[in-house]
Amino acid sequence: MNTANEIRERCEKEIAELQQVCKHPKKQWMMYAWAPGHYNGEICLVCLVCSKELERKNLPDDWCSFKNLPPKYIEYVYKENEALRSAIIQS
Numbered sequence: 001m002n003t004a005n006e007i008r009e010r011c012e013k014e015i016a017e018l019q020q021v022c023k024h025p026k027k028q029w030m031m032y033a034w035a036p037g038h039y040n041g042e043i044c045l046v047c048l049v050c051s052k053e054l055e056r057k058n059l060p061d062d063w064c065s066f067k068n069l070p071p072k073y074i075e076y077v078y079k080e081n082e083a084l085r086s087a088i089i090q091s
C-alpha cells in the first residue's frame with residue numbers, strides 16, 4: 001500500500017516531467033494568490049496544460065484595490081479570460 005506522501009511525490013515528479021516537455025500552447029494571466037482569496041497585487045502567466053508559472057509581475061499600485069476594481073485593471077488582467085472577468089465584476 002502506498003502512503004499519501006509516496007503518491008504525492010510520484011504526482012509531483014510526473015508534473016515536473018510534463019512541465020519540462022510542454023510547449024505551453026495555452027496560457028492565461030491570472031491574479032496571484034498566496035493563499036485562497038488572498039491577492040497581493042501580482043499577476044502570473046500560467047500554462048493551462050501543465051500549470052507551470054511562466055511569468056509573474058506586479059501591477060501598478062493604483063490597480064491593486066480588489067474591492068473597487070478600476071476598468072483598466074480588469075482589462076489588463078483578464079483581457080483573454082471572460083469567465084474570470086465576469087466573476088470579478090459580479091462580486
Ligand SMILES: [Zn+2]
Pocket residue numbers: 019022023024025047048049050051052
Ligand atoms: Zn505548459
